[in-house]
Structures are given as structure tokens and as C-alpha cells.
Amino acid sequence: MQGDYLTNPSLDLPQGTVDLLILKALSLQPMHGWAIAQRIHQVSRTALEIPQGSLYPALHRLERRGWIRAEWGISENNRKAKFYQLTRTGRKQLVAESEDWARLTAAVALVLDMG
Amino acid sequence: MLNELWSDLRYRARALFRRRAMEQELDAELRFHIDRQAEEYQRAGVQPHEALRRARLEFGGVERIKEESRDVRGTSALETTAQDVHHALRSLRKSPGFTLAVVLTLALGIGACTTIFGAVDAVLLRSLPFRNLDRLLAVTVVSDHCAACDNSTPGHYLALRERTRAFASLAGYGSWSGTLEGPEQAEHVDGVTVTPNFFSTLGLAPAIGRMFEVDSSSAALEHEVLIGDALWRRRFAGDPNIVGSTITLSGSPYTVVGVMPAGFEFPTSNDLWLPLTFDAAAVNDLSSHWLRVIGRLAPGVSAVQVQRELDALSATLEETYPDQAKGWRIVSEPLSDSILYEVRPFFMLLMGAALSVMLIVCANVANLLLARTSAREREIAVRCALGAGRWRLARYLLTESIVLALLGATGGALLAWWSVPLLRGSIPASLSRFVPGWGGLAMNERALAFSVLLAILSAFIFGALPALRASRPELATSLKEGGHGATGSRGGRLRHALVVTEFGLALVLLVSAALMIRSVRNLLAIDTGIRAEQHVLTMSLELPKNRYEGATRAGALYTRLRSEVGAVPGVRSVSAVTTLPLSHDRNFASFNVSGRPPIPRANAPTAVSLIVMPGYFQTFGIPLLAGRDFTAHDDSAAERSSEWSYETRCVSCCGGRR
Numbered sequence: 001m002q003g004d005y006l007t008n009p010s011l012d013l014p015q016g017t018v019d020l021l022i023l024k025a026l027s028l029q030p031m032h033g034w035a036i037a038q039r040i041h042q043v044s045r046t047a048l049e050i051p052q053g054s055l056y057p058a059l060h061r062l063e064r065r066g067w068i069r070a071e072w073g074i075s076e077n078n079r080k081a082k083f084y085q086l087t088r089t090g091r092k093q094l095v096a097e098s099e100d101w102a103r104l105t106a107a108v109a110l111v112l113d114m115g
Numbered sequence: 116m117l118n119e120l121w122s123d124l125r126y127r128a129r130a131l132f133r134r135r136a137m138e139q140e141l142d143a144e145l146r147f148h149i150d151r152q153a154e155e156y157q158r159a160g161v162q163p164h165e166a167l168r169r170a171r172l173e174f175g176g177v178e179r180i181k182e183e184s185r186d187v188r189g190t191s192a193l194e195t196t197a198q199d200v201h202h203a204l205r206s207l208r209k210s211p212g213f214t215l216a217v218v219l220t221l222a223l224g225i226g227a228c229t230t231i232f233g234a235v236d237a238v239l240l241r242s243l244p245f246r247n248l249d250r251l252l253a254v255t256v257v258s259d260h261c262a263a264c265d266n267s268t269p270g271h272y273l274a275l276r277e278r279t280r281a282f283a284s285l286a287g288y289g290s291w292s293g294t295l296e297g298p299e300q301a302e303h304v305d306g307v308t309v310t311p312n313f314f315s316t317l318g319l320a321p322a323i324g325r326m327f328e329v330d331s332s333s334a335a336l337e338h339e340v341l342i343g344d345a346l347w348r349r350r351f352a353g354d355p356n357i358v359g360s361t362i363t364l365s366g367s368p369y370t371v372v373g374v375m376p377a378g379f380e381f382p383t384s385n386d387l388w389l390p391l392t393f394d395a396a397a398v399n400d401l402s403s404h405w406l407r408v409i410g411r412l413a414p415g416v417s418a419v420q421v422q423r424e425l426d427a428l429s430a431t432l433e434e435t436y437p438d439q440a441k442g443w444r445i446v447s448e449p450l451s452d453s454i455l456y457e458v459r460p461f462f463m464l465l466m467g468a469a470l471s472v473m474l475i476v477c478a479n480v481a482n483l484l485l486a487r488t489s490a491r492e493r494e495i496a497v498r499c500a501l502g503a504g505r506w507r508l509a510r511y512l513l514t515e516s517i518v519l520a521l522l523g524a525t526g527g528a529l530l531a532w533w534s535v536p537l538l539r540g541s542i543p544a545s546l547s548r549f550v551p552g553w554g555g556l557a558m559n560e561r562a563l564a565f566s567v568l569l570a571i572l573s574a575f576i577f578g579a580l581p582a583l584r585a586s587r588p589e590l591a592t593s594l595k596e597g598g599h600g601a602t603g604s605r606g607g608r609l610r611h612a613l614v615v616t617e618f619g620l621a622l623v624l625l626v627s628a629a630l631m632i633r634s635v636r637n638l639l640a641i642d643t644g645i646r647a648e649q650h651v652l653t654m655s656l657e658l659p660k661n662r663y664e665g666a667t668r669a670g671a672l673y674t675r676l677r678s679e680v681g682a683v684p685g686v687r688s689v690s691a692v693t694t695l696p697l698s699h700d701r702n703f704a705s706f707n708v709s710g711r712p713p714i715p716r717a718n719a720p721t722a723v724s725l726i727v728m729p730g731y732f733q734t735f736g737i738p739l740l741a742g743r744d745f746t747a748h749d750d751s752a753a754e755r756s757s758e759w760s761y762e763t764r765c766v767s768c769c770g771g772r773r
Binding site: 032033034052053054056057060061063064065066075077079080081082089 | 118119121122123126127140141143144145147148150151152154173174175176179180183184186187188189
């Protein structure tokens, strides 16, 4: 999809938002990596694209921190896939980071609306 | 927070120990992603082959993503180290001569240091394993008239307990020795008489049984005894039911109430502890200087406050008992100082010497490493050319040094394991019981930890210079351009500097050793006033008081002993004395010189006093300056009026007083 970006420009993600998006995506149900990328792409109406290079390192970082947990399961196309789900700490973290994000964007919006 | 830490640890541990499984999972996970994407394209009508190609292309560098995922695991530093250790071992195996020389040198240094550390640890660090040691004080009564006196008296002790508030508790103790009797054999035992609160003041409890009870009457306490771990194992085969049984000490029955833990050696290593109580008259005895007193400070009381209170009490006692206490001051010092002040400088000196040896070893090894680095210029240049950074290269060389040092530490620990018992045996038991903690000297896990720490520290000392030099960037460049030899002179200067350092250190050690040998020679040359070399045999004898009561029965036994031993062929003279010359125990007596105005007892000159049998001076070869030796016909009254002089003693005390 990286190749598509000339025809279908997606936004650059600020540092740290990848984690938040992953957590949010997983808050609905356990998912594997590909599905997470798809979900974010679709829900954002193809505006957001998680770079392939940072999706998996981010997943592993979150797993190491104990915010998400991984388990092997059977995917929708009947294959073995690694499914991630939120842990209790991850759920708390999602709430906290969402609030931070809301405050940040509201503040940025305020400043931009000023003039 | 704690959750995150735990999860982090678990993840890293898994990454470390299940590395292969984790790699496989990562591989499967990424492959699934690509296949899933390809499937998506196929569904949109792309040919299978083309779909896979596009998915792969889009996904980008699988290896780069894998590498980033590995970095996330937080174990890359460890893996690099493991790799370095592996390389270092291989490289060292290739030059066995060098490795052997370095490891042996290090083993000698580390072994020496570890052995001495074992002694320092046992004596200076662990000989007083008491709760809050810094709150324990030794309380002594001193006077300008008697420099050697540092004991307290029963009267002072009881006054301290009664009239001071700076101490949470005060305990007293004195030495005791006697005979432990038994059906098979009797043996001489050394003990301590202690006030019942002695152990609670130190903050210690027996390993088995109980302490003396503080509230017990003296009659109830009189026949109780606590025995030491060594005696318990030696004499009673470590019988766990020893408590409550009766043993016979110097003719009287005693009930064992407890066994003290192993390694409890305060004030010295002892066989047993007996309760010490005072009768009513003791309050007024301020002249028997035999009691030792320790005190635990009350919470919040400072050393200054204590001394103020002690000064006030000294003044009161001087006023109340002018004839006994005039001129005597009560002073206190930290217990650890009072116990260790004699041995501390000695062991610090030994430790210093051992560490100097270690520094010489480090200089030596650094030199060898520098020489080796010069020989390895090509290898290092290749590594540089392949893109190893300066820090990376220095790190590898340091790892090599640490590997060498740890090999050396293994040798050193083995050496210490062999030499520590040797060191412990180097002091005869009769003397070593006065070295606090000496019995606890052993190659233990603390000494082992010390050797490892020392090894790592010295690896940084001897490895730093070669590592920094070898990883210098210009070295690599110069090598690439002009082969080798360009750095020869600089490396040579560095090595010369190291040799000079080594030489200086060795000289310091040599001079110190020579001075110490001279001191020992001077000590051996001191005229003790005794001519006893090799010709005098001694034995000690303890008569049970209840069976040899009064002077007559004991006197009869000693007289008989003297004549019978004297009849043995080859024996020239026989005598007996209360304590052997130059031994630890001394009895001080105050005296007045006839013909001079009498001096109050508190300030009277003192001398070491011995009770001897006839023939003592002859046996020990002590010359009489005037008069005659005692004879068997001198009774006790005549003994007192006999005029003899024991040169050194009398000159020192009378000369001092004039």
C-alpha cells in the first residue's frame, strides 16, 4: 500500500500514535497484525496507514510492556496466526492515552483557530 | 508499574532462553502477514504469483523488520557480550602461552588478596556480629598512675548502673578458667563470668536453650552455665538434649542452660560462660580493677552526652571514695575500637601490601596485553576495516580482559582455598583465641565474591589502557597505509612507563617488608629478663577450689609436685608461679615504699605481682640484683618482708613516681 500513496495520499503518523491506534483497534476484539493494519486503514477511511516497518516492532514493544498479550489461534482464512489482545494494564493505558490525545488535539485546535 | 516490570522481565527472559522459538514465531508471523495480503489481492483478481510478489514488495525488508523486532526485545546488549566472550575464549586458546602467563600471574595476586581479605573480613568486619554495633560502648576506668590499667571495678560498675541514664543497659564480665571434669577425662577450660544481662546487651541469644535470667536470684544463678559451640561439639558430640544436663566444673555441679551459636567469640573465643553476680559489699569495692564493662546507649543519646554523665559520676565517686577512686576517671569508647584497635593497623597493613602486589600484577598484565595488542595489529585493523566502531572494539578488548581476569579469579580462589587454612593455623591456638574472630576465618562465599569483584575491577585497570590504545582510530588508518611499526615508539614508551610503575611499587613493598623484618628482629632481641630459651618446660594446673580449700592442702600438693618433678633425671630446678612470664593475664598490686610517706591507695604506684614458689628466679634465669631467693622455710609473713628486686618492674614504677 506504500506504493499507493501517490494516488491515495495517507497522513504521516506522529511519533507514539501507532501505539495508541493499536491499543484502540484491539479494544474491540483480539486480532492479528494484518487485521490491525486493515482495521485502522478502513476505520480512518483509508486516511491512516501504519507503516509496515513499524507495526510489528510496536506490537512486540507493547507485548514486552505487558499492555497486550499474544496467543496463536486460527485466522479467518483457516491458518495459524498470532492474535493480540489487550491486557488489563493495556486497557487502562488506552483510556489514559486517549484522554491525553483528546487534550492535545483540542489544545492544538484552539491554537490553530486563534487567528 | 510493577506489572510492567514483571512483564518486561518475563519477556526478556523468554527472549534470552527461548530465542529459537521466538525467532520461529517472528518468521511465521511475518509470513502470515504477507500471505494474507496476497490472498486479498487474489480475491481482487490478481494472479497468485503476481499477488505474492506485490505483497512482498509492499511489505518491504523482512530482515529489517525482524532486526527492529529483535531490538525491541532488549537482549541485544547481552547477545553482543556473549558473542564477545565466545570470540575472546577462542582467541585466547590460540595463544596458550600468553594466556597461561597472564592467568597464573593474576591467580597469584588475586589469591594473595583473597586470603588476606578472608582474615580482614573475619577479624575486622565480622568478629563483632552484634545488633547495632555502633551503639555499644566499652566503659573503662583509667588513671594517670596506671597506664596499663583499663578495667573497671565492681563498685564503679554498680554505680554506673544505679546512677547513669545514658545507657539502655550495662553489662560486666571477667575472665574465668577451670577444669571440666568427666568420666573419661578432665580438661582445662577457659570461660567468662558475665552479668545475666550480658547477652541481651550485645543483642545475642543462645542457639539452643536460654540465657541467664536477669531477674533470678544469685543463688538460683550460681550453678548455671552456657557452653560454647566448639566445646558442645567436642565434648558432648553436639548432643541436642544437652540443655538441662549437669556438668562438673572445678569440682562443682553446673546445669547447662544453653549453647551459644558457633562463631560467638566475645570477648575472646571461650568454652563457656558463667553468671556473675555481686554481693552487697561489692558496692564499696572501687579498687579491684578486674571487671570489664560494656554498655548499650539509650536511644537518642550521643557520645558527648555519655561522657558528660560519666565525668559527673567520676567526680561524685572520687568525693565519696577518696582513698579508692581519687584520680580515676570513667571513660568510654566504641566497643569495636576497644576490641580491634590492636589488630586493625596490622590487618590494614597486610591488606595494603596484598593490594600493592595486585597493582604490580595489573601493571604486569597490562604490559603483556600491550605486547599482544602490538602483535595483533593486523587483526584489529581488519576489524576496523570491517566497520567495527572504536567503542565496539574497546568493548571487545575489555571483554577479553575480563575473561582473563575471571580465569585468574578461579585460580586465585583455588589458591586461597588452600592458603586460608594455612593462614589460620599460622597462629597457635593459645594466641589465636585473643585475635577476635580468628576462629571464623575460612574461605567462604564472601571471600569468593571478593575475588570475583577484585578480578573485574583489575580487568578494568589492566585492560583499559591496551583497549583504548588498540582502538585508537589513527592506529587503524596507519596500519592500512603503512603496514606495521608506525606505533612502535609510542607503545614502547607506554610499556616503559608501566615497568617504571611496577618497579616503584615493588620497591615500596620491598622496603616495607625489610622494615617489618627488622621490627620482628628487634622484638626478638628485646631483653625480657628471662633466660629460658629451650631449656624451660611449662605446664598449667588448675586446682578445684572446693577440694583444695585453704593454703595448706594446695600448698602440700605443690610442694610434693615440686619435689617429685625435681627428682626426674635431667631436671635442674622446679618452681611454680601464678601466671607465666610474658603471658596475657597480669595481676596488678599497689604498694608503698617503706621510708617514704604513704600514698593513698587510689594513687599508689602499682606493679605486676606474681606469687612464686622457691626456685622461680633460678628456673627462669632471672638475675637477683640483691638479697636472696625465697626458700622453703619462708612463711607467708617472711615472704612479704623479703627484699628482692625484679629489675625492670621496679625501676619503671619507682622511677616513674620518684
